[in-house]
Amino acid sequence: MTDKRKNTRVPKQKRAVETRRHIIQVAKALFARKGLHGTNSREIAAEAGISVGAFYSYFSDKKVLLLEVLKLHLEQFLLRAVSQEKMGVFDGLGKKEIIGNIVRSAIDAYDHSPEFHRETLVLRYSDPDVKRLYDEAKALELNYILSILNLFRDDLRIENLEAAAFVVHGAMERTVHSTQFLTPDINRELVLDELADMISTYLFKPSQEDTDGLSTLS
Amino acid sequence: MTDKRKNTRVPKQKRAVETRRHIIQVAKALFARKGLHGTNSREIAAEAGISVGAFYSYFSDKKVLLLEVLKLHLEQFLLRAVSQEKMGVFDGLGKKEIIGNIVRSAIDAYDHSPEFHRETLVLRYSDPDVKRLYDEAKALELNYILSILNLFRDDLRIENLEAAAFVVHGAMERTVHSTQFLTPDINRELVLDELADMISTYLFKPSQEDTDGLSTLS
Amino acid sequence: MTDKRKNTRVPKQKRAVETRRHIIQVAKALFARKGLHGTNSREIAAEAGISVGAFYSYFSDKKVLLLEVLKLHLEQFLLRAVSQEKMGVFDGLGKKEIIGNIVRSAIDAYDHSPEFHRETLVLRYSDPDVKRLYDEAKALELNYILSILNLFRDDLRIENLEAAAFVVHGAMERTVHSTQFLTPDINRELVLDELADMISTYLFKPSQEDTDGLSTLS
Amino acid sequence: MTDKRKNTRVPKQKRAVETRRHIIQVAKALFARKGLHGTNSREIAAEAGISVGAFYSYFSDKKVLLLEVLKLHLEQFLLRAVSQEKMGVFDGLGKKEIIGNIVRSAIDAYDHSPEFHRETLVLRYSDPDVKRLYDEAKALELNYILSILNLFRDDLRIENLEAAAFVVHGAMERTVHSTQFLTPDINRELVLDELADMISTYLFKPSQEDTDGLSTLS
DNA sequence: TATGAATGAGCTTTCATTCAT
DNA sequence: GATGAATGAAAGCTCATTCAT
Secondary structure, three states: OOOOOOOOOOOOOHHHHHHHHHHHHHHHHHHHHHOOOOOOHHHHHHHHOOOHHHHHHHOOOHHHHHHHHHHHHHHHHHHHHHHOOOOOOOOOOOHHHHHHHHHHHHHHHHHOOHHHHHHHHOHHHHOHHHHHHHHHHHHHHHHHHHHHHHHOHHHEOOOOHHHHHHHHHHHHHHHHHHHHHHOOOOOHHHHHHHHHHHHHHHHEOOOHHHOOHHHHOO | OOOOOOOOOOOOOHHHHHHHHHHHHHHHHHHHHHOOOOOOHHHHHHHHOOOHHHHHHHOOOHHHHHHHHHHHHHHHHHHHHHHOOOOOOOOOOOHHHHHHHHHHHHHHHHHOOHHHHHHHHHHHHHOHHHHHHHHHHHHHHHHHHHHHHHHOHHHEOOOOHHHHHHHHHHHHHHHHHHHHHHOOOOOHHHHHHHHHHHHHHHHEOOOHHHOOHHHHOO | OOOOOOOOOOOOOHHHHHHHHHHHHHHHHHHHHHOOOOOOHHHHHHHHOOOHHHHHHHOOOHHHHHHHHHHHHHHHHHHHHHHOOOOOOOOOOOHHHHHHHHHHHHHHHHHOOHHHHHHHHOHHHHOHHHHHHHHHHHHHHHHHHHHHHHHOHHHEOOOOHHHHHHHHHHHHHHHHHHHHHHOOOOOHHHHHHHHHHHHHHHHEOOOHHHOOHHHHOO | OOOOOOOOOOOOOHHHHHHHHHHHHHHHHHHHHHOOOOOOHHHHHHHHOOOHHHHHHHOOOHHHHHHHHHHHHHHHHHHHHHHOOOOOOOOOOOHHHHHHHHHHHHHHHHHOOHHHHHHHHHHHHHOHHHHHHHHHHHHHHHHHHHHHHHHOHHHEOOOOHHHHHHHHHHHHHHHHHHHHHHOOOOOHHHHHHHHHHHHHHHHEOOOHHHHOHHHHOO
16 A cells, blocks of 8 residues: 555565664654654655665655654554553552543653654644544544443443543543643643543542542642 | 835735735635645735735735734634623523533634634644744633633632633543544534533532433433 | 837926936935845835836836936046046145045045945946946046146156056056955055055156155155 | 755765866856856756756855855966966066066966956955955965065065055056956057056166166067 | 666745836 | 836745666
C-alpha cells in the first residue's frame, strides 16, 4: 500500500531496516523541532547521514515518511497511555485514585514527543491517511477505557458504557492537552484533580468513600 | 520617518471596505477547503475577482490576512457560543437542561465554518499571534462559564470554581469538537446527553430531581 | 523631446509650474536619501502631496523625472563650482592661492546634494541621456578651467592648454570626490593642499614666490 | 544549531568548481552589458546554461554572487595595475618614463572589463560590502604607489609621502577612468603624457634631464 | 547501488503605469 | 482635472523529486 508503483526498496537486509528506522527517528525529531513545513527532504537526509537519493530509495514520498513516523509515534503514545496499569494494578485503590492514575498515564503519553504530536494533529483533519491512523489509535484508547469500565461494571451509575467511554475520553484528552500545551500558568495539579473528580463522580454510584467530595483532594 | 510602513491601503471608500470584507470571506472559504498551505495569494486574488496587486494593497501580508480572517471568525464563533442564553433564559429549567442548552450552543458555534476552525487550530501552537487570538477567545469562554457557575453558586458541589470552569470547558470543547469533526458514525445525541450528564453530576449537589439520573434522558 | 507621444501636461499656469518644480525637489531629496531604486512613484507622489495620477500628468515617465532632476542638479552644481571667482577676483593672489580657491569651489559644488550626485553617477555610464547631461556639464567645467588657463597664459609652463585642462580637471574631480565621499579618516586639508601644489607646480613656470615649495602652505 | 545556514553547495567535484567559475564569468558579462539591476537570476542561470535552482545552489544570494564577481575582478585588476613593473624594472629609465609606465599599467587594468568596473563603482557608495572590497583594493594601490615613492625618496620634492600618494592616485585614477570610459574623442595619448608630466613635475625635484619640460614628450 | 547536482514549477511580493469614477 | 484603486508582469528564491555519474 505504501509502495505506489515506484521501486522503493523493500528492506530485507538488517542494515537497510536499521537505516529506515533511523530516518524515521530523525524525521520525527526534525518535524517536532522545525515543523512539518519547515523541514525539507534535503535536511532529513543530511541529518540522517545519507544522500537525498538514498532517502528517496527508502521512501517514495515525503508523505509516506510522515505516515510511518506518525504510525510509530502513535504506537509509542498508546503504549504509554495504557501500559502502566496492567489491568490488575487497581486492586486496593479507591475509584477516584484509579481515575487519577489513568489521567496521569494520559499525561505521560502526551509527554512523549508533544511537539511532534501537535504538529501532526492538524493533518488529522486534512489528510485521510493521517485521519485513519489517528482514528485507529482513538479506537484503541476507547477500547481501553471501555475495558476498565467493564471491570467496574457493578459500581457504575451510567448505563451506556460506550457513550460514557466516549465522553470520558474526550474530557481527558482535551484537558490533558490543554494543561500540556496551552496553559502553563494555571495550577496543573489542581486541574487534574478536578478532572479526576468529574470523571469519577460521573461514572460511579455515590459511595461512603466519596461522600465528602473534593475535600479529600484539595 | 524611514517610511517602511507597508503602504497598505487605508480603505476610505465604501467600495474598498466591501472588497476588503470580500477578500476575507473568500480567503476563509479557501483556507477551509484547501488548507492554509494549500492556498496561495494568486488563488485568493483570483477567487476574489481582483488582481494580485490589489490583494497586496489590502493586506500587506498573507499572514495579516490570516489573522484578520481568524479574528472575524472567532468573534462570530463566540457570539454563537454565548448569545443564545442571555443569562436569564435559564429560569424554570432543570440544571441538566441548562447544561444541555449550553452544550448545544457550543455545538452551534462549531457548526460555523468548522473547516476553517480546524485549519487554524494547529497554528495555535506554532504562531504566537494566532495563539494570542485563541487565548483571548478562550478567556472569554472561561469567563462565560464562570459567570454561569456563579449564578448557581449555592447548588454547586465543587468548590474551586475556576478549576471547575477549566475542566468543564475542556470536556465540552473536546467532546463537541469530536462529534463535529471526527466521528460521524457514533450517535451524536447520545453522546451530548452523556456529556451534559457528566458535567451536571460533577457540578451540582445531588437533588431529588436528578436522583434518577440518566433514565430521564435516554 | 521629453514628451514622447503621451499627453503630458505642458504647464502654462503658474500653479502647475510650481507643482512641477516641487515634485522635482521632492524627488531629488528622496533619490538622495533612499536611492534611485529605493524610491517608487507612489512615494514621490505622496511626499509631493499629490496623487499618483497627478504625478503622471506632470511626468510621462519616471525616467523623464530623473532627467529633469539631474538637469537642475547639474546647473546648481556648476553654478557653485564656477560662481565664486568671477574671473577678476584673482587679482593680487599668488598662483597657488588661486588654484587653492578653485579647488575649494569644486569642493563646495560637491557639498551640494552629494548623495544625489553619487546616486546618479552610475547612470552616467549606462544611460545615454544621463551621459549627455553629464558630458555637457563636464564640457562647461573644462571650458571654465581653460578660460582661467588663458588668463595666465604667460606664466604657464605647459603648452597644450586643452590637454592640461583635461588632466587638471581629472585630478581635481577625483581627489575632491574621494575626500568628500570615501575617506573621512585621511586629513582632508592636507590632501587638498597637496592637490593645489601638484596642479600649480604642473601648470606654472617656477618663480621666486613658489621656490620654497610646500613650506608656505603647511 | 538552528541550521539556518543557507545550504549553498560546497563544491567538491571538479565539475562543480568549474560551473561555479562559469557562472561568475557569465554574470560579470551580463552585469557589464545590462547593468546590475537589469540582470536577473533567471537570466544569469539561462546564460550559464543551468537552471535557477542550480544557480541558487551555488550562490545563496544574488548579492553573494556580485561580491564574488567583484572580488575576482579586483584581483585581476590589481594584478594588471601592479605586476608589470616588478620594482626593479625601473633601472635606467628617466623619472618621467617611470611615471609614464605606471600610468600605462593603470590603463591596462582599466582595459580589463571596464564595463563591469563602472557598473560596480556606484555600489561602492551604497553597499558596505562592496565598499570594503574597493577600499581594500585602494589601500593596496596606495601602498604600491607609496613603495615606489620610497624608492625615489632622495629625488622627491614633496615631503608628505602619504598625502602625495593619495593625490597622485586620485589624479591617475580619474584621468585614466575618463580616457577609458568617457571621452573617446580627445587624444588619449596626449592626455596621458600630460598626466605623466603633471605627476613627475609634482613629485620630483627639478633636474637637468627634465629642464626642457614637455618638449621631449610632445 | 549511492550520490548529490540539477530541474523547474511554484510561491510571495513589488511597482510602474493605467483608467474608471 | 484629479484621484487612488487596480493591473499584471516580473523578480528573488525554495524544494520535492529525478537522474547522470
